[in-house]
Amino acid sequence: MLAQLTDGPKRKLVGLVSAENIPIRAHAPILDADGATIGEVTSGTVSPSLNQPIMLAYLPTSALATPGGRFRAQVRTATPEVT
Numbered sequence: 001m002l003a004q005l006t007d008g009p010k011r012k013l014v015g016l017v018s019a020e021n022i023p024i025r026a027h028a029p030i031l032d033a034d035g036a037t038i039g040e041v042t043s044g045t046v047s048p049s050l051n052q053p054i055m056l057a058y059l060p061t062s063a064l065a066t067p068g069g070r071f072r073a074q075v076r077t078a079t080p081e082v083t
């Protein structure tokens with residue numbers, strides 16, 4: 001517990017949105033720019049007010065160093081961009 005307090009969390013739960021109209025559901029992998037899996041979607045749906053897919057995902061804090069980072073989600077054979 002002390003290590004977590006001094007070093008900070010290794011991953012964070014973040015909200016993501018996709019510009020492409022592909023629903024991204026739980027357990028979909030989140031990929032970095034190189035195509036490596038860096039996280040996983042915990043829940044996702046299509047927002048009725050935004051009319052686009054939204055999701056929550058655990059990502060490493062190192063990947064969140066720059067605000068507005070872009071990632072991809074693996075949904076079957078598609079890889080829509082998420083921000």
